[in-house]
Amino acid sequence: MIAPRPDTPPRAPDAEAPKVSFVSLGCPKALVDSERIITRLRAEGYELARRHQGADLVIVNTCGFLDSAQQESLAAIGDALAENGRVIVTGCMGAEPEKITARFPQVLAITGPQQYESVLDAVHRALPPRHDPFLDLVPPQGIKLTPRHYAYLKISEGCNNRCTFCIIPSLRGRLVSRPVADVLREAEQLVAAGVRELLVISQDTSAYGVDIKHAASRYGDETVAARLTDLARELGKMGAWVRLHYVYPYPHVDDLIPLMAQGLVLPYLDVPFQHASPEVLRRMRRPAAQEKTLARIRRWREICPDITIRSTFIVGFPGETDAEFDFLLDWLDQAALDRVGCFTYEPVAGAAANALGAPVPDALKEERRRRFMQRQQAISTRLLKRKVGTRQKVIIDAVGRAARGRSQADAPEIDGTVHVASRRPLRIGEIATVKIERADAYDLHGTAVGF
Numbered sequence: 215m216i217a218p219r220p221d222t223p224p225r226a227p228d229a230e231a232p233k234v235s236f237v238s239l240g241c242p243k244a245l246v247d248s249e250r251i252i253t254r255l256r257a258e259g260y261e262l263a264r265r266h267q268g269a270d271l272v273i274v275n276t277c278g279f280l281d282s283a284q285q286e287s288l289a290a291i292g293d294a295l296a297e298n299g300r301v302i303v304t305g306c307m308g309a310e311p312e313k314i315t316a317r318f319p320q321v322l323a324i325t326g327p328q329q330y331e332s333v334l335d336a337v338h339r340a341l342p343p344r345h346d347p348f349l350d351l352v353p354p355q356g357i358k359l360t361p362r363h364y365a366y367l368k369i370s371e372g373c374n375n376r377c378t379f380c381i382i383p384s385l386r387g388r389l390v391s392r393p394v395a396d397v398l399r400e401a402e403q404l405v406a407a408g409v410r411e412l413l414v415i416s417q418d419t420s421a422y423g424v425d426i427k428h429a430a431s432r433y434g435d436e437t438v439a440a441r442l443t444d445l446a447r448e449l450g451k452m453g454a455w456v457r458l459h460y461v462y463p464y465p466h467v468d469d470l471i472p473l474m475a476q477g478l479v480l481p482y483l484d485v486p487f488q489h490a491s492p493e494v495l496r497r498m499r500r501p502a503a504q505e506k507t508l509a510r511i512r513r514w515r516e517i518c519p520d521i522t523i524r525s526t527f528i529v530g531f532p533g534e535t536d537a538e539f540d541f542l543l544d545w546l547d548q549a550a551l552d553r554v555g556c557f558t559y560e561p562v563a564g565a566a567a568n569a570l571g572a573p574v575p576d577a578l579k580e581e582r583r584r585r586f587m588q589r590q591q592a593i594s595t596r597l598l599k600r601k602v603g604t605r606q607k608v609i610i611d612a613v614g615r616a617a618r619g620r621s622q623a624d625a626p627e628i629d630g631t632v633h634v635a636s637r638r639p640l641r642i643g644e645i646a647t648v649k650i651e652r653a654d655a656y657d658l659h660g661t662a663v664g665f
């Protein structure tokens with residue numbers, strides 16, 4: 215951490231509540247960090263400002279995963295300085311403070327990812343809190359930045375893998391799992407506060423509990439082990455949708471599929487395969503890459519025919535040959551995944567992969583991405599068309615002239631939308647049964663038939 219400048223006198227006890235403007239960039243994991251920081255600030259009497267102008271201070275929670283994300287973070291810091299002038303920077307880019315100070319020497323303080331105490335320290339020094347013992351208005355579930363009806367639930371931090379294209383372990387450190395009872399209590403409070411969908415996230419969800427040797431903890435009358443299957447089963451009993459993200463295909467992931475078939479957990483698996491060629495996977499040093507994924511996907515579908523499988527891929531990895539790319543396209547046809555994202559390889563500074571093979575020229579990377587997405591679009595369109603005529607449970611995200619929501623196959627932000635006509639007004643967060651009448655490349659259209 216770069217020490218904050220002690221340039222602000224203490225606030226008078228009767229001063230107005232100090233106002234902080236907050237910018238949250240990056241992935242859902244960073245969003246959870248933002249929620250924790252904001253929750254603490256609100257508990258101490260700080261108010262959140264809607265604009266930088268007029269706030270006493272701006273906090274920018276940065277993302278440093280890709281060079282493009284770093285550029286976005288630097289731009290956000292620049293905007294905050296121009297509009298407000300008093301800026302504290304935290305998050306992944308804080309692990310490399312010199313990149314920030316080189317351009318913005320005037321920032322008040324820089325702290326790294328998950329350094330909640332350091333961010334709060336920096337805020338206290340730059341903008342002391344107004345102490346008010348009667349001001350503890352923070353709801354027990356904390357402050358959520360997501361809409362009230364869904365919430366991200368972070369179960370661990372950091373990662374023990376060393377994927378060669380990724381610098382997250384050096385930014386966020388080794389795996390640290392939360393005790394299972396803590397996670398369950400947070401989930402319980404969220405559900406009690408109206409959350410109807412829990413999105414389980416971490417860097418490596420399948421590895422949950424490995425670092426604490428799956429230590430059991432007391433939750434109510436039960437003893438629950440810190441193991442993904444046990445956690446998922448307990449979450450599934452709370453009555454909310456439970457969606458699992460970033461699940462690497464370790465063998466024990468097979469045990470989750472029956473929970474999906476029983477309806478305890480949503481039949482949705484977000485598995486970032488990243489590639490299919492064994493050679494590329496070896497160079498990527500991906501966890502569980504040796505598992506026979508096609509056979510396992512087939513088996514998952516036998517056990518839970520409704521399962522939606524989402525994944526992400528990287529094309530143009532250093533040294534990727536035409537044959538390796540063609541292997542990936544063939545694999546994609548056979549796997550017939552429901553939802554897929556594809557990125558061209560970006561040589562993040564510090565990633566081991568940059569030295570692993572000849573860089574693929576940008577034009578070729580882009581062409582491979584286009585061919586990949588074309589191939590996948592045909593698959594996704596075919597799979598979505600099969601839903602026409604079915605009835606789907608849809609959680610409503612937005613209302614207006616027409617309501618928009620998501621089926622169990624759609625995670626917020628990354629998947630498709632269901633456009634819902636209804637004879638009675640729908641409410642945000644309500645789960646309606648919708649008869650699907652039409653499908654396009656990504657979205658479904660239908661009419662609410664059950665409430």
Ligand code: SF4
Nearest residue numbers: 373375377380382417
């Ligand atoms: S599993 Fe791999 S890609 Fe994911 S955070 Fe860990 S090292 Fe990075």
